[in-house]
Amino acid sequence: MSLIAVAATIIVALLLARPAGLYIARAFDYEASRLDRWFGPLEKPLYAIGGIRKEQQTWKQYAMALLLSNTAMIALVYLIFRIQGSLPLNPAGVPSMEPTLAFNTAVSFMANTDLQHYSGESGLSYLSQMLGIVFLLFVSPATGIAGAMALIRALTGKPLGNFFVDLIRAVTRILLPLSFIAALIFVILKVPQTLQGSAMVQTLEGAAQEIMRGPVASFLSIKQLGNNGGGFFGVNSAHPFENPGGISNALQILLMLLVPMSLPFTYGKMVGNKKQGRVLFVSMLVLFLVMLSISLTSERAGNPVVNALGIDHSQGSMEGKEVRLGTVQSSFYSVVTTASETGAVNTMHDTLTPLGGLVPMANMMLNTVFGGSGVGLMNVLMYAMIAVFLSGLMVGRTPEFLGKKLEGKEMKLIAVTLIVSPLLILLPTALALYAHPGTLSNPGFHGLSQALYEYTSSAANNGSGFEGLGDATPFWNVSTAIVMYLGRFFSMITLLAVAGSLSAKQSVPETSGTFRTDTALFGAVFIGAALIVGALTFFPAVALGPIAEFLTLKP
Template identity: 50%
Template sequence: MTFQGWFLILLFVGILLALTKPMGLWLHALLDGRRTPLHVVLGPVERGFYKAAGIDPTAEQGWRRYAVSMLIFNTVLLGLTYAVLRLQGVLPGNPQGLPGLSPDLAFNTAVSFTTNTNWQSYGGESTMSNLSQMLGLTIHNFLSAATGIALAFALFRGFARREAAAIGNFWADVTRVTLYLLLPLCIVYALFLIGSGVPQTLAGAVDVQTLEGARQTILLGPVASQEAIKMLGTNGGGFFNANSAHPFENPTALTNFVQMLSIFLIGFGLTWTFGKAVGNPRQGWAILAAMLVLFLAGVAITYSQEAAGNPILNQLGITGGNMEGKEVRFGIAASALFSIVTTAASCGAVNSMHDSFTALGGMIPLFNIQLGEVVVGGVGAGIYGFLLFAILAVFVAGLMVGRTPEYVGKKIESREVKLAVLAIAVLPLAILGMTALSSVLEAGLAGPLNAGPHGFSEILYAYTSAAGNNGSAFAGLTANTPFYNGLLGVAMWLGRFFVIVPMLAIAGSLAAKKYVPEGPGSFPTTGGLWVGLLVGIILVLGGLTFLPSLALGPIADHLSMIRGQLF
């Protein structure tokens, strides 16, 4: 590890902390439906959408109607995307003449982008036409991200409102987030990327002559526009197969740094928005502090392991850290930081191959997702997932110290706890159940490239990434088969919507409750003790659930490595 590496990490955190309140203020304006400076230009567009769809944005919805609207919206988008991908070969915007996708790959991809996972069982530039990238995928990058933020708003209202029957209007929330947050940010961001060398064209490819005199075909496309929302919306699906390791997606050290900032920007802002919504900004800062403790611990472990390198190679005199699978233009520190940022958020972007990390260095990105991607997490999904853990934490605290389980003025009762447990249990059931199945069936065992614990890690990471709606790949697993496309698609759907519905039920239950002011019997939820309890609950639940699988995979891999055994 170097001073420059840690300076990069601390600078990254410092800039994000400086941007947290400004972003939180803008999000809070959207949460309340207040007018913003952009309403002068975009207000007529917003009203036009409502009129065309026959929607009254002032008509609020109870949690059941909010959930049904969200499910219908996403199911219809899933069907439209599946149709575009299957019919790609006969649709326009296909300068390379690429054929339509197979049924299993089209299903996997449509589910992937609908659920904000962006898992890619395909090579982007060799599989998707420009139309499929723009109409089938980039639109989902906007709308799946907007859905996540809208759902966070619904839960915020549940905590903030008193004896209310409604938690907002799904259609209004999604429209406002898309028009007044994601779209303007992405326009500015895309222009920055274009100026940095990222292509933005409808051309399919260009032929060039190499220095050796050979002819090479360089694929192009509307990359910058997809790259911007890919990062801001914590989507992660790359236009190119190499994702953010490709120079057309991530050409410089500056774009690499800005991409990491953009992944966390909205997630950081939402913590402040939550505190503001419940009338106590310290509540939001406490959540952010707990997230940062987990984040910095993960960065420290991965960076130290990658900087130390492989002890077997070190004994041979090959030192300088583990550069396998990493871009020389980014180096170890920026690669380690990027891997933790993208797995702490639900962003599947990668600028290095996690499969080539050291065993423990690669375990931390895996464990980040297994924790529920609540260490900042996906836009919206991270904060509402974290609040589910907060509900459990305050309930456990109440049991331990004999105080009333209350959180931000709402009494936490058995209904909320049961629903929180139901939502949190979805992830381990999907991950461990499908990993076990794939580890014994012939179709599953045909996928891993490596044998032994590293091969098991490849399978475990795939289902963790899918159910956690992250989308990054450990690499080494051949996943474009009917078996993996089908199971991973199911895992992605479960990991997204089987968490959302119980969460919305909690929002509805909390909104209907009376406000309970803090008293002598209340457990404080803004200080260091509360932050420590939150971190402890998350780690204990994650450790007890996933430690056996980690012991079979990356931990066994690490022990084999230090004994001098390679697979």
Template identity: 70%
Template sequence: MVAFISIAVTLLLVLLLARPAGLYIAKAFNYDRTGLDKFFTPFEKLIYAVGGIRQDNQTWKKYAAAAVLSNAVMITLVYIIFRTQAYLPLNPAGIPNMEPTLAFNTAISFMTNTNLQHYSGESGLSYLAQMLAIVFMMFTAPATALAVAIAFIRGLAGKPLGNFFVDLIRSITRILLPISFVMAFVFIALGVPQTLEPAAVAHTLEGAEQIIARGPVGSFLSIKELGNNGGGFFGVNSAHPFENPDAISNLLQIVLMMLFGTALPFTYGKMVGNMKQGRVLFISMALLFVVMLGISFSAEKAGNPALNTMGIQHDQGSMEGKEVRFGITQSSLYSVVTTATETGAVNGMHDSLTPLGGLISISNMMLNTVFGGVGAGFMNVLMYAIIGVFLAGLMVGRTPEFLGKKIEGREMKLVALTMLISPFLILIPTAIAVFSYPSTISNPGFHGLTQAMYEFTSSAANNGSGFEGLGDNTPFWNISTGIVMYLGRFISMVTLLAVAGSLAAKKAVPESVGTFRTDTGLFAVVFLASVLIVGALTFFPGLVLGPIAEQLTLKP
């Protein structure tokens, strides 16, 4: 009962914040007046003036080019920092320069909002690199995704897409920076360190010397969770007591991870002028989330039946790879939230999840629609909504319409291309890795296949969590996942912006008796069916060979 209460309290807090947060985001991007304008507007005008930014509307091509090219420049700049950190200040531990392929992987990883880490946080980067490069990307990467998602919503609503640089800056100044600034102080008050002092040296009772890593963790942690970044200051991420001290910090991290994913349906409803449709999408995603959480929690609570028979594991469930201070309940909830929201932070080791628990985590990333993260996930939600409308239109022999715009061949070709990107980026590299680099996979059989597939799924979905134990800091894994992360991020952004641009240019079709309404329970059913049939079946063969087959081998 206590377990269910703790989950209910966490999700209730998320639910209470979702609608007001969504409406505030809509206000920020609709340029509605707010009480905070007097603080933000002068600062934004200064940035526009210094940067030479014109507040004009861009075509979808210019908007996409601005997003891709500016991110490419930022990737290059942070790559240089990683390669020269040994010569730069604020490096009290004397950490050497990053190896070229690792620097390539890390720069792309954080700039694509993935935060896949093939290095151990505290020993791989200097304080300067953590603050100047990593935290910088932790703001600009989610701001990019949020800006593009807002442009996509505007296009669906038949409005001009806006200006990428204006949207990028407003994403940071109006949303990311204020919340993360406040939450940094909250985490510091809870015991998260915030210092530029070098690692502490302690002498144990046995006379041994112990090095205790620390650093500017509080400011890192707040934007890590709020921006659905997920990378850890420490190698073990939020399983480290300095990065996640107790149950309160754990609850706040979950709330921050879910904030944007749950808020954006309401932002969408407000911006397209149909709040009911936003609620339908929210409820649909909430149902998917509850089902995923229920399966994962039940699996971890049941544990390994073989261990139950041996008397090693009784009613406690599977505590392998989990922190005692969080237990099965909060570890299961965290694993579902972090993969459902594209965050990738972990408070336990996902490699130690039961096969069904691992299946849920990898499925969340493959679907990438169970709330999703800061923008990119919600664009996938709207993509499946368009697919659902198209399929419904085919069944009744009528040209499908979405928000009063006809969905025709051009749009569906772009949507189909977007949908096919993910399986190509996951399944083909997984096959290459298993066949050509088996020595880097630490587990044999079904679990080993899941280990490799999880890595590429996490990369393609811009999540960043991993099945630990994989020998990933090698040229093959660094380069291959770096390419997958980049393509998984920007191809879908460009194709969906093209869809938005195409729909924005079309004339609205008056609603008639035959129009398929997208703000009803029937549409919710069609939407969920589209996600489960079109999305899930794409990856089903791979899942059968991995976690499902492993689950079937667990015999008491």
């Protein structure tokens, strides 16, 4: 039955992807449409308050507006965290955050990472949750979606648009209405939504127990829809208040997949080649299904050492998993949350089998198995350009992508983007293993995986973690914050630069020798480029971590 539920959830996600993608394309069309009549009354006051005019921006203006506005929001939310102990809506009396933790948390949620080095229910006041965290849960994915829209427009030779207009449209036309509906459904499913303090109850043994609650449903809906992750409670969606049962679990998975799965169809519609969008979608779907099959097989088989001892493992590896959800749904969730770069968890990834833990890590290292809101598609298009460039070299032709020649300037920017990601992951991992080994709960191969996973999650803006790591220290707070910031914004800026360079070029007529990017052959080349260029970069580190652990667990 669990596998049937997984298949049904995937089918529903597939059915929703295309119509959602076409809607997003209409939502970001600057031509007048019926959507303006619906959302105009909400958007016009926001434009007026912000002094926003709809003039087109160059790629430099777009990138600067994106970077400066996001940095300013980090500073604002950092201030809220630092003084939350003196602010209202704090019934639990939560103290103000320590400086490095406040810095880490503000960067984390603005970078769409939501890595939490604090305990969700006791680290933030209600005001910080709503005014700081939920605010960032909207503007962070909206920033990623806006960047993707600018990149797509530039690839077609159109002006990039206006960042602030795209940011507001992403919030008002996509994230706000859908998250409102999802929040209502979560309330119906018994997820709490209240501003009252903790509830005091009497246990069956007669003892008093304090049960934390709060505005959970509204937090939960946007954290999943915006591929944010994080959790109102410390154990995230493993908590029964955040994830009461199978229906809420399936809804969370659908919300995580909705935007990333729909954006390839948005891309196909906006570039005028729907078949090309479908090719990219199918390619990512193939990678997703391969990752899912590996994870399900590993987790259902369980620990080989435990099996060798003759212990019943018929339900798979249940360590660190919720009994009410089971092995299959926990494994499915771990793949979805890292494929979509969301970072929410309904099981502790530190307790996954070695190969079960490798899959989430690989999803984040590739960052092209759908990926997060907007940024995932930007990475996919980067690998698509790499595939076109390599194919052009093999046949001796100047590579062309959407009628624009890919030349030295664009490929240098892409090469720099490719190099930065492993540097942000591998160098800090080596430093942490050398200088702070005491923060790892396991001195062996699994300990290396803990540190590697933490920085991979930070650089890929995912936010999930191997929770055996003692990460609530100044070193981990500051180092992961730097990695999250650079991992988020460096690639966005360089890819916008690529977009600006291509948009300024004249279109080249298609000939019989042009390598078409809307065929199954291109899909295969795209997958090969992602695996060879992306995965092999990290293979030595992975071989010393989860692969070595898997080999040593053999009975």
